[in-house]
Amino acid sequence: MKFRRTSAAVLAAAMTLAGCSIANTTASEVALQYGAGPLDSRTFVQCVPTGKREVNDVNDDHYYYPAGQRDFTFSADQGADSAPLTSTTSDSQEITVSGTVKFTLNTSCEKFTDPSGKEWPGGRLQMFHELIASKVDAAPTDGGEQMKEGWKTLLRNYVGAALDRATDNEALKYGWQQLYTDTTSKAKWEKDVLDQLPAILKTLTQGVDLITINSVLLQKPGIQPSLVSGLTDKQAAALRNEAAEVDKQAAVNFPGGLAGYQAYQQQQAINQAIKDGKVQVIPIPQGSPVIVGAK
CATH class of the missing domain: 3.30.479.30 (Band 7 domain)
Structure with a gap:
């Protein structure tokens, strides 16, 4: 009979332990412990610091925060x-x-x-x-x-x-x-x-x-996309203005002045077009005008 009572007590203790709540915080979290009995309101018990493990009452809850x-x-x-x-x-x-x-x-x-x-x-x-x-x-x-x-x-x-x-x-x-x-x-x-x-x-x-x-x-x-487009246009216009200013300064110092610079630019454009194959040069007798025809 005594053995039976002891076994029952051990079993009851094991069941109670199995039903306990456990506070188990990591190194990067803390917890709040709240407890309440079957007929009691839930109340704050304690704070659980980082890296803590402990067994609490079966009715207790824990809430973990970073x-x-x-x-x-x-x-x-x-x-x-x-x-x-x-x-x-x-x-x-x-x-x-x-x-x-x-x-x-x-x-x-x-x-x-x-x-x-x-x-x-x-x-x-x-x-x-x-x-x-x-x-x-x-x-x-x-x-x-x-x-x-x-x-x-x-x-x-x-x-x-x-x-x-x-x-x-x-x-x-x-x-x-x-x-x-x-x-x-x-x-x-x-x-x-x-x-x-x-x-x-x-x-x-x-x-x-x-x-x-x-x-x-x-x-x-x-x-907004429209602002991006407007900003791109504004930047392009600024670059064009800068290029125009460079051309203006170059023309001032070019032999023959502005007219000479324009003739030079035109000839450069024709040479590039011929190089790119965009125009066709027709061979003619020496001394005749050069005829340039577009392809």
């Missing part, structure tokens, strides 16, 4: 976190904006009180999870997994929305051609967007720095 720098990409490339953004320049031209924002999630678990007076025992990470991430199901519940699809939605709604506003505000300071062809103007536009982005992002997170912006890289903006 520790360290991450990217938000916005472009037409497959796999980007967002489609390209659009902005309007000072000369009322729409441009498309692609690039990358490097950011770090604020994983501080130090207890704090937010601007509304609410206290967060799990710090800014708990606030981020409960007010933002949990609403779009962004975090995996097992360590070492990829972020859920809701993570991209979260990035678009916060980093993307703030970036869209910042690029719009700053693009209005420049003409489209400055951003498209002038590297100095483009670099300043990029820096101004970086400077403005953190403050705009904080307006979306109740004034708390839940996400830290590290850098912004903006590609050369996309412009």
